[in-house]
Amino acid sequence: MVAIYAVQDSGSRGRLYPEVESPVRSPWQRDRDRVLHSAGFRTLQYKTQVFINHEGDFFRTRLTHSLEVAQIARSIARSLDLNEDLTETVSLAHDLGHTPFGHAGEDALALAMKDWGGFDHNTQSLRLVTALEARYHAFDGLNLTWEALEGLAKHNGPVKRPTPYFVEYDAKHHLDLQSHASAEAQVAAMSDDIAYHGHDLDDGLRAGLLSFEDIEDLPLVGEALRRSRDMERQIGREASDQAQRVRHETIRVVINQLATDLTEQTRRNLEALNPQSADDIRHAGYPVVAFSPEMREANKAIRKFLYARMYRHWRVNRMARKAKIAVREIFDILSEDPGLLPDPLRGHAKAADDVQRRRLVADYIAGMTDRFAMEEHRRLTDLSVLG
Numbered sequence: 001m002v003a004i005y006a007v008q009d010s011g012s013r014g015r016l017y018p019e020v021e022s023p024v025r026s027p028w029q030r031d032r033d034r035v036l037h038s039a040g041f042r043t044l045q046y047k048t049q050v051f052i053n054h055e056g057d058f059f060r061t062r063l064t065h066s067l068e069v070a071q072i073a074r075s076i077a078r079s080l081d082l083n084e085d086l087t088e089t090v091s092l093a094h095d096l097g098h099t100p101f102g103h104a105g106e107d108a109l110a111l112a113m114k115d116w117g118g119f120d121h122n123t124q125s126l127r128l129v130t131a132l133e134a135r136y137h138a139f140d141g142l143n144l145t146w147e148a149l150e151g152l153a154k155h156n157g158p159v160k161r162p163t164p165y166f167v168e169y170d171a172k173h174h175l176d177l178q179s180h181a182s183a184e185a186q187v188a189a190m191s192d193d194i195a196y197h198g199h200d201l202d203d204g205l206r207a208g209l210l211s212f213e214d215i216e217d218l219p220l221v222g223e224a225l226r227r228s229r230d231m232e233r234q235i236g237r238e239a240s241d242q243a244q245r246v247r248h249e250t251i252r253v254v255i256n257q258l259a260t261d262l263t264e265q266t267r268r269n270l271e272a273l274n275p276q277s278a279d280d281i282r283h284a285g286y287p288v289v290a291f292s293p294e295m296r297e298a299n300k301a302i303r304k305f306l307y308a309r310m311y312r313h314w315r316v317n318r319m320a321r322k323a324k325i326a327v328r329e330i331f332d333i334l335s336e337d338p339g340l341l342p343d344p345l346r347g348h349a350k351a352a353d354d355v356q357r358r359r360l361v362a363d364y365i366a367g368m369t370d371r372f373a374m375e376e377h378r379r380l381t382d383l384s385v386l387g
Helices: 027-036 039-046 062-079 084-093 102-112 121-132 146-154 164-172 183-207 221-235 239-273 278-282 293-311 314-336 345-350 354-366 370-381
Strands: none
Touching: 027 084, 027 146, 039 062, 039 121, 039 370, 062 084, 062 183, 062 239, 084 146, 084 183, 102 314, 102 354, 121 146, 121 164, 121 354, 146 183, 183 239, 183 278, 183 293, 221 239, 239 293, 314 354, 314 370, 345 354
């Protein structure tokens, strides 16, 4: 049983294209399964989180990140008596629109598309599940429920400046873009923060971009590190074994404390609001799912540290610069000469106007994995590689 303020299994606003509901799965179980089986979800396994895919087998990718977000979100949703399946669906789908090479690839495409309708990964996620996935006879996209699409569109809050595609889709399937999303989508968004702060610290330490000394003074993280080191000293393991266990235990404690604080503060917020429906959460006027003030400040400090010391590290910057150049060159070459596109895109491009052609090329690039994008760049620019 879910709480009265959760999205109810019997209360869905339906799908854009009506379907007979399953006798054995809830609408959101079907949504989750459609996301898991989509081509867009599979490509996430070779898309950058921070490190480009070939830099190491054990660094997070967009796929492992999405799975970790879903695990954290589902645990929090269960604790708060929310709709776990809907929470999981939004968590798994939230990064479907990411380009190869992470934010570097997105920045390059956004600049290339600046005068042609723009590009951002949130809009691309919505386009993927509502138009680009071509799997079903009766419709394009995945035909997800209103609740899943609303969560995907608004998981970071009300959409104050909707992109042209948001406006276009909202006109035919109103997603109430100016309100907050359901508690389930809010949990997915906050779990995204928890997951990437935890695993980006982990990956940074593993890669040698960060050291234990670098994080000693970070709020929350420093205390978790001290406790972990003390435990290892008491156990007395070999130094070579200690470092890995200290790292894992530190990150485990950080993730647990963030998730616990979020759950406890959200309970207090729910008690104060006393919502009687999911719509009461949507129209509360503020995010109901939130950290305590103290943890919010700690979280900001971790984010600031990661941006300064990891995301802007010279090694990361070098790879990001190369990625931006590759993405922009692929875009420019294919936009200027659409005859170089593979079938069937080449035929579509010939029938398109300038805006449509560039959008088609952007969609093609956004759907690439890191590895495919590198190979495609070589095919288009290197005479020694067969086209």
